[in-house]
Amino acid sequence: MSQALFSLRGVVKRFEQREALNLERLDLEAGVITVVEGPNGAGKTTLLSLLALISPPDRGRLFFDGHELPRSGSQLTAWRRQITLVAQQAYLFETSVDKNVAYGLRLRGMDRATREERVAQALEQVGLAGFGPRRARRLSGGEMQRVALARALVLRPRALLLDEPFANLDPASAQVFERVLGELPGQGCAVVLVSHALEQAHRLAQRVVYLREGRLVPEDGHRPGA
Amino acid sequence: MDFFLGGLTRGLGLLVNLDPEVYGIAWLSLRVSLSAVILAALAAVPLGLVIGQKEFVGKRFLVVLFNTLLALPTVVVGLVVYGLLSYHGPLGGLGLLYTPGAMVVAQAVLAFPLITALVIAAVITLDNRVGPTALTLGATPLQAAWAVLKEARFAVLAALAAGFGRVITEVGAAIMVGGNIRHYTRTFTTAIALETSKGEFAQGMALGFFLLVVALAVNLASHQLQARWK
Ligand SMILES: Nc1ncnc2c1ncn2[C@@H]1O[C@H](COP(=O)(O)OP(=O)(O)OP(=O)(O)O)[C@@H](O)[C@H]1O
Ligand SMILES: [Mg+2]
Numbered sequence: 001m002s003q004a005l006f007s008l009r010g011v012v013k014r015f016e017q018r019e020a021l022n023l024e025r026l027d028l029e030a031g032v033i034t035v036v037e038g039p040n041g042a043g044k045t046t047l048l049s050l051l052a053l054i055s056p057p058d059r060g061r062l063f064f065d066g067h068e069l070p071r072s073g074s075q076l077t078a079w080r081r082q083i084t085l086v087a088q089q090a091y092l093f094e095t096s097v098d099k100n101v102a103y104g105l106r107l108r109g110m111d112r113a114t115r116e117e118r119v120a121q122a123l124e125q126v127g128l129a130g131f132g133p134r135r136a137r138r139l140s141g142g143e144m145q146r147v148a149l150a151r152a153l154v155l156r157p158r159a160l161l162l163d164e165p166f167a168n169l170d171p172a173s174a175q176v177f178e179r180v181l182g183e184l185p186g187q188g189c190a191v192v193l194v195s196h197a198l199e200q201a202h203r204l205a206q207r208v209v210y211l212r213e214g215r216l217v218p219e220d221g222h223r224p225g226a
Numbered sequence: 227m228d229f230f231l232g233g234l235t236r237g238l239g240l241l242v243n244l245d246p247e248v249y250g251i252a253w254l255s256l257r258v259s260l261s262a263v264i265l266a267a268l269a270a271v272p273l274g275l276v277i278g279q280k281e282f283v284g285k286r287f288l289v290v291l292f293n294t295l296l297a298l299p300t301v302v303v304g305l306v307v308y309g310l311l312s313y314h315g316p317l318g319g320l321g322l323l324y325t326p327g328a329m330v331v332a333q334a335v336l337a338f339p340l341i342t343a344l345v346i347a348a349v350i351t352l353d354n355r356v357g358p359t360a361l362t363l364g365a366t367p368l369q370a371a372w373a374v375l376k377e378a379r380f381a382v383l384a385a386l387a388a389g390f391g392r393v394i395t396e397v398g399a400a401i402m403v404g405g406n407i408r409h410y411t412r413t414f415t416t417a418i419a420l421e422t423s424k425g426e427f428a429q430g431m432a433l434g435f436f437l438l439v440v441a442l443a444v445n446l447a448s449h450q451l452q453a454r455w456k
Contacts, residue, residue, distance in 0.1 A: 052361075052362050054358050077366045080361060084363060084364075087358075090359070091355035093359075093373070093376075093377060103360075107363065152363075
């Protein structure tokens, strides 16, 4: 097995004393689509925020690409730029679709010509060619979700985290998502997908991880310690 | 009724006749109040952003404090700034008392809590996903804060406009620290107070009318800015 892109060791996340996540050991590989499943409140979104480095763990160690990451601080931005998250209900900025998708590229100082090319390409990928000038927050729910995916894809991240990407999507759009996501492992991207849409998720998944009450349920179906 | 009509026609007359003294007063009022708003905003906008976004103990107290400071009478602010800038005061060495600079300071102190309180409200009511979204797309914490400010731009500009409205209309502080010196520290409001005390009601009305026109122009300009900043 290759070296893991993410390694979590003894990671604990609490909200007001309640443990939302407690992972003794979890490794996520590059070039693999991992699907995270579990009932509501199992800690799936919490796990993705942690992996996106926007919500530091209260305890434990987090490694990315073999480097131990600090909990906070300015060095985190450089690591964060290799990872991106499409949230459960993605927020689009109050501006055009183009500017939304270009946002991350601008932050990375990419020149305008390359930016425009990559933005157009990403919109095309999610079936939104020609949507560039439209106001992002006036789009339909499914269209917004596709913009959010394009905004993440355009960054060509090493890890793409997706929270319920199939919610709100019509069958045709879901198919587009499936096809686009299916291409990512070949490019070495680690995809972590949280989904209740089990059919699609299982078609894509190279690995399934079960969470319950913030803990991993071993893949053989036994609860830890049971 | 003569009183209002006369004031209005004289106000129009002042506008079109380019009365140099009145234009001087208008220009000073505008300069002082805009400078005060910019000065106050430099501190109030970042502070409001931090207070609105961060969770910390004492946050509620700070919010209540800033809301309370809105009730500060302008003469009290004038008195405090007067005390600070007066010859024997701690900042007396700056020689600012009875200059336009003193009025800028006093008006900035007045605008500061108002702009801060309104920016806090703007940030608190803004969707709390903005900051995290910016971060996941690669923003530094500072760039994420800028994204928050940009998403709240309409409310933030409204806060600045409210600050401007508060300071260009106030008279207490301007008169105390500016001294209403002709051709030097005489603003719209101090001039109106003077004309009224002299019984020159129509002249006072005329100036009041002119003040409204200036305020309208400033608000139109800021509205243009909002429309373009997309
Ligand atoms: N910001 C927060 N403050 C307090 N509690 C939180 C917070 N975020 C999550 N929690 C709690 O942590 C637990 C895990 O939440 P999480 O959102 O990770 O669940 P989930 O697996 O994504 O559920 P769903 O399938 O409903 O999206 C829940 O009990 C939730 O109430
Ligand atoms: Mg969730």
